[in-house]
Amino acid sequence: MAQLTVPSDLGFSPVVDCSELTTREINLAVRELIEKAGATEVVIRNPAARHNLGVAIKAEAELRFEGPVGWYAAGMNCGLSVTVRGNCGWGVAECMMSGRVAVYGHAGSSTAASIRGGSVYVDGDAGARAGIAMKGGLLVVRGSVGYMTGFMMQRGTIVVGGDAADGLGDSMYEGTIYIAGEIESLGADAVEKDLNDDDVAALCAALTPWDTGLEPKQFRKIESGRKLWNFSAHEPEMWKVAL
Amino acid sequence: MTTNGNGDARAAAARPRPSQIWSQQAVEDIWAKATLGRYRIQGGATRRRVPNFDDLTFVPCTLSRLPLEGYRERCETRTVLGTRYASKPIVLDRPITIAGMSYGALSKTAKTALGTAATRLGISTTTGDGGMLPEERAASHLLVYQVLPSRYGFDPDDLKAADAIEVVVGQGAKPGTGGLLLGNKVSPVIAEQRTLPQGVDQRSPVRHPDFVGPDDLQIKIEELREATNWEKPVYVKMGASRVADDVKLAVKAGADVIVLDGLEGATGASPDILLDHTAIPTMCALVEAVQALKDLRMLGEVQLIISGGIKNGADAAKALALGADAVSIGTAALLAMYAGADAYLGEYHQLGVEPGDGTIWHTGHDPAGIATQEPELEARLDLDSAADHVFNFVSAMTMELQMLARACGKAEVHDLEPEDMRALTLEASMITGIPLAGMDTALTPDAIAERVVALLGKDFLSRR
Numbered sequence: 176m177a178q179l180t181v182p183s184d185l186g187f188s189p190v191v192d193c194s195e196l197t198t199r200e201i202n203l204a205v206r207e208l209i210e211k212a213g214a215t216e217v218v219i220r221n222p223a224a225r226h227n228l229g230v231a232i233k234a235e236a237e238l239r240f241e242g243p244v245g246w247y248a249a250g251m252n253c254g255l256s257v258t259v260r261g262n263c264g265w266g267v268a269e270c271m272m273s274g275r276v277a278v279y280g281h282a283g284s285s286t287a288a289s290i291r292g293g294s295v296y297v298d299g300d301a302g303a304r305a306g307i308a309m310k311g312g313l314l315v316v317r318g319s320v321g322y323m324t325g326f327m328m329q330r331g332t333i334v335v336g337g338d339a340a341d342g343l344g345d346s347m348y349e350g351t352i353y354i355a356g357e358i359e360s361l362g363a364d365a366v367e368k369d370l371n372d373d374d375v376a377a378l379c380a381a382l383t384p385w386d387t388g389l390e391p392k393q394f395r396k397i398e399s400g401r402k403l404w405n406f407s408a409h410e411p412e413m414w415k416v417a418l
Numbered sequence: 419m420t421t422n423g424n425g426d427a428r429a430a431a432a433r434p435r436p437s438q439i440w441s442q443q444a445v446e447d448i449w450a451k452a453t454l455g456r457y458r459i460q461g462g463a464t465r466r467r468v469p470n471f472d473d474l475t476f477v478p479c480t481l482s483r484l485p486l487e488g489y490r491e492r493c494e495t496r497t498v499l500g501t502r503y504a505s506k507p508i509v510l511d512r513p514i515t516i517a518g519m520s521y522g523a524l525s526k527t528a529k530t531a532l533g534t535a536a537t538r539l540g541i542s543t544t545t546g547d548g549g550m551l552p553e554e555r556a557a558s559h560l561l562v563y564q565v566l567p568s569r570y571g572f573d574p575d576d577l578k579a580a581d582a583i584e585v586v587v588g589q590g591a592k593p594g595t596g597g598l599l600l601g602n603k604v605s606p607v608i609a610e611q612r613t614l615p616q617g618v619d620q621r622s623p624v625r626h627p628d629f630v631g632p633d634d635l636q637i638k639i640e641e642l643r644e645a646t647n648w649e650k651p652v653y654v655k656m657g658a659s660r661v662a663d664d665v666k667l668a669v670k671a672g673a674d675v676i677v678l679d680g681l682e683g684a685t686g687a688s689p690d691i692l693l694d695h696t697a698i699p700t701m702c703a704l705v706e707a708v709q710a711l712k713d714l715r716m717l718g719e720v721q722l723i724i725s726g727g728i729k730n731g732a733d734a735a736k737a738l739a740l741g742a743d744a745v746s747i748g749t750a751a752l753l754a755m756y757a758g759a760d761a762y763l764g765e766y767h768q769l770g771v772e773p774g775d776g777t778i779w780h781t782g783h784d785p786a787g788i789a790t791q792e793p794e795l796e797a798r799l800d801l802d803s804a805a806d807h808v809f810n811f812v813s814a815m816t817m818e819l820q821m822l823a824r825a826c827g828k829a830e831v832h833d834l835e836p837e838d839m840r841a842l843t844l845e846a847s848m849i850t851g852i853p854l855a856g857m858d859t860a861l862t863p864d865a866i867a868e869r870v871v872a873l874l875g876k877d878f879l880s881r882r
Contacts, residue, residue, distance in 0.1 A: 198640070198644065199644070199648070202644050226637050226640065226641070227637065227640050227641040227644045230641050230644050230645050231574045231577070231578070231644070231645030231646075233574070233575070245637075246628075246634075246637045246641070247628070247637065247638070247641045250641055250645070251574040251577070251645055253574055253575075265628060265629070265634070266627075266628035266629070269627070269628045270569060270572050270574065272573070272574060285627055285628040285629075288569075288627035288628040289569040289572065289627045289628070291572075291573075291613070304627065307627040307628075308568070308569060308623065308627045310569075310613040311613065327623055329612075329613045329614060330613050348614055348615060348618060349615060401615075404601075404615060404617075404618045404619065405601055405617070405618065405619045406456055406619050
């Protein structure tokens with residue numbers, strides 16, 4: 176594979192064309208450009224839904240995928256600002272620590288799974304288990320989300336502009352889900368609470384960066400009922416379902 | 419007393435025969451559940467007797483084989499793990515690893531002591547649910563980083579700082595079910611590390627948040643390799659269940675090393691019904707796993723670590739003889755640390771147990787400061803002393819392993835083989851394919867059929 180060298184003051188965005196490269200070569204090229212050559216923006220052409228692109232990069236730079244990406248795109252991201260112009264597979268931005276990932280398309284299941292920080296935006300719909308086990312950060316889905324979205328969420332915020340399938344917020348520990356559309360059903364111990372001024376402010380902050388056309392007042396708030404936090408013999412029906 | 423005669427009176431006065439169905443244990447179990455309103459929870463492992471390595475014995479060299487000098491001649495124990503894809507395989511001084519146990523289930527001092535001992539021994543230790551402790555990383559020359567379904571405390575920097583990666587699909591104590599850490603161990607520090615509310619009964623998920631099946635696992639493993647530059651071995655740890663299929667799927671998914679945890683494996687907390695009624699015993703699982711690797715022609719290329727109830731050098735030697743590349747110890751390493759717990763004997767007796775009894779590990783109240791998050795209890799555990807005890811135990815275990823290998827004429831512990839053993843029970847013979855002591859052939863179903871045919875003639879079955 177050719178060595179990539181980029182001048183410090185580029186004046187242009189280096190391009191990595193995936194057409195003839197293996198996943199290993201693509202990721203090495205991106206790392207070389209960002210981590211070693213100091214590129215502040217890299218464009219990835221023809222990703223062709225390849226899995227595991229741009230994973231575990233720790234840097235502050237822009238990464239633009241011009242096309243669909245496969246599973247775990249920008250997984251374990253730490254500081255990158257990533258844009259995907261296309262759909263993405265499962266687990267986009269999974270376990271992200273910080274940074275920003277925007278998908279201008281639909282996202283597969285487990286979007287933003289277990290992220291601890293940063294923000295993820297999906298302009299279309301997201302599949303099942305969006306925001307599962309989130310430990311912080313922000314997930315905004317302009318469209319609808321699949322079943323068990325927010326399952327075992329621990330912290331952070333999920334904003335859903337569309338509808339949610341079965342089991343929204345099932346077994347959440349903490350965190351907040353805002354939803355503008357219909358909820359097919361709430362999961363175990365997920366409860367609806369009143370929207371207050373702080374919620375409106377949080378929604379404004381979450382929606383402002385994106386052109387969603389959504390208004391904070393449209394949303395409802397879902398949080399944990401906290402009845403599953405500790406074992407209790409007094410609510411056997413709930414525990415029968417939960418355990 | 420009675421009007422029914424002297425015989426009935428004597429019968430009424432006699433102690434009733436103990437019921438084989440409604441034993442005292444069964445009755446107490448029902449009473450406990452009637453009080454709790456839920457299943458029972460305990461730490462440790464099953465207390466059931468299952469087929470195990472004690473059902474095998476070595477047949478050392480006599481006239482037909484030449485032994486090595488038991489206390490003198492060199493017997494190699496070096497073990498290399500992760501040779502399939504990783505550019506930096508793990509090299510152990512001996513075929514023993516410390517199993518994954520969480521900071522949370524164990525105190526920080528206990529975790530650090532394990533790392534300290536492992537470094538002195540030239541072996542690896544493993545993180546657990548909750549992520550990597552800086553103290554543990556600093557103490558451990560070789561540290562395996564677990565990627566668990568919960569992803570509690572998961573940090574890509576820690577992943578990169580590890581020496582190997584272990585994707586945990588399950589554990590032998592409770593395959594098919596996630597971890598459990600009751601609220602009394604979810605201290606402020608543990609809660610923050612796991613991003614959980616303090617004092618919550620933490621029930622970890624069993625499914626990973628971002629993959630569900632073996633095809634997905636293949637992609638996940640590639641992601642982990644890409645994240646770590648294809649340098650680190652990727653282990654897949656599974657509880658022993660449908661072992662043959664699971665091993666083959668893990669190999670297909672790209673594992674460098676398979677860690678198979680048998681029924682006897684322990685845990686910090688579990689519903690006891692799962693400890694007693696799920697999983698395949700360690701020895702049986704090992705036999706299945708080795709055969710699965712042979713079927714794929716991957717024995718040796720994908721290394722196999724077996725765990726679950728490994729308690730001494732004999733267990734390790736028998737595991738290696740059956741085809742394991744290394745054994746992993748958890749409970750045994752903890753029990754070694756309890757060697758210094760006699761000072762708290764009275765407190766343990768007040769709890770109704772002896773030091774090291776895992777049935778109290780879930781409570782968080784461990785007087786010796788090992789399975790606890792109570793600062794005043796943890797302060798009792800002297801790190802250096804705890805590390806010394808683990809070091810001594812594993813050193814002794816290694817000597818035992820070498821002694822058995824030398825007695826069998828092997829200058830390399832990995833050269834031990836099934837032919838070096840005999841089975842002491844019929845079931846062990848049938849499970850392992852090793853001849854029953856006193857017989858020259860294994861009592862496998864095929865061998866039994868052959869004997870029947872030899873005795874009764876080929877037409878026997880058709881005549882019936």
